[in-house]
Amino acid sequence: MNLKTLRDYGRVIFYAAEMALRSNLTDSFVLFGILVQPIIIALLAFWMLGDRGGEYIIFVVIGSGMTGLWTSCLFISGNSITQERWTGTLELMVSTPTPVSVIVIGKILSNVLQSLASMVLSYTLAIVIFGYVPTINQPVLFTISLLLTILSYACFGLLISPVFVLNPDVQRLQNGLEFPVYVLCGFMFPIALLPGWTTPLSYILSPYWAARALHATSSQWNGLGEVALSWAAMVALSLIYLMLSSLLFKRLLRRARLDATLNIQ
Template sequence: MGIKTILSASKQAFYEFLARPVWIFEMTVSPFVFATVALIMFRESPSENTTYIVAAAGIMGMWGSTLLGAGYSVVIERYFGTLQYLFASPSSLEEIIAGKALTSAFMGLWNLVFVFVIAFTFFRIDIEIAHPVIFVVALLLCVFSFSALGILLSTLFVLSRSAAALGNILEFTAFVICGIMYPLSFLPVWIRPLSYVLTPTWGAHILRWSVMEPELGQGFWVGILMVSVLSFLYVVIGHYLYSRIDYQVRVTATLWRA
């Protein structure tokens, strides 16, 4: 991928964040709602559980922000009639989406900060993190893994005109399937294999370890490995799909009608 293109797209995504009110809503109102509902439901839990619940609410906001940046940027380009020109430009659409997804994921960290502020200010929750440094590292790993998944899923937005509905489905389905707020054992057995191939599942897993467990056991390192491997696979598969989409668009000239 072209690093210069990715950085330029990241810069553009940041300007779009400042210019569009919907981003402000995503960064403030959504995490406030997530945190309030979660803390009302679990406010009687032990302090380490409550800290993770607060972090989980932030993860939900991070995922929503990433999907908004990676997916809806395609929708916006299509709406303004510039999507086909991006395909014809020297820089690939994949690189542009990668930059926007990465910026959106990093901006999604604000969700986590805002949720912690809400928990401490309004609910008087004592934030206790067993491994603060590991927690920060796990967060950064989640940022990159969410970006990789956003790139992969953005291929669906390129091919679909029902992108808004698709985005809502993907956002809220991930909250349920990935077990961000509760253990995966609560889910039916038949759906768990899908949970295990999604990085938000393992991102929540390693954050849970860094917040709640006094010692980092084998389960934590398995989570790190799974997040890394799956992120790499997402990038590889996403690159392949974008190459196929680019070929199809140039041969059939059906992008505008897709």
């Protein structure tokens, strides 16, 4: 891949992200998922757990923000190809020289960045309504964790998107997948409270490691070792997701060209 191709792909990612942002801002379902729902979760958590002390507030802020990120990843990124197929634009995307996965990266990155707004909203909510001033223990490490979280969510979205297209049965379970992941990834409470057999499931989900890194650097500091482990797990899982999604995209597009399912009317 030469420099010109990289520049072309970078431009595609930017335009795809911009387009996704414009579309999402006019979609009330999306706005509810990334703005309203995390606020509801944060409000409930503040009322129930607010008396636990200052550190727990930032835990709630991060946790509710992560729920917004996952909802966005599951519904918006997961549907990114399906939606293009229904609107008749997938055929056009596929017949351009740009790989579909590059376009999807742009859309997912945009969705992830928009979802971070829910974390900011929860933070503001804590200050304005409850009078808390959440502090972050390790601001630099937290920022690094946040950047890795964005990347790992983007890779996870890139994996989910072709899986949903190739397996419509999985997509039918989309609603049911939302809350189990909140629980398995320890967004709002530690996974130590769950039965032991669920732990391996948490370990293969990068949002779990993202939540762990963000919680550790903001409120539950146990030393650099734990954070480094979470970062390494995020990077490794993201690479695995990327490789798997690359294979799935190739398979998806070949199958769609064989089965004539690029366009559904």
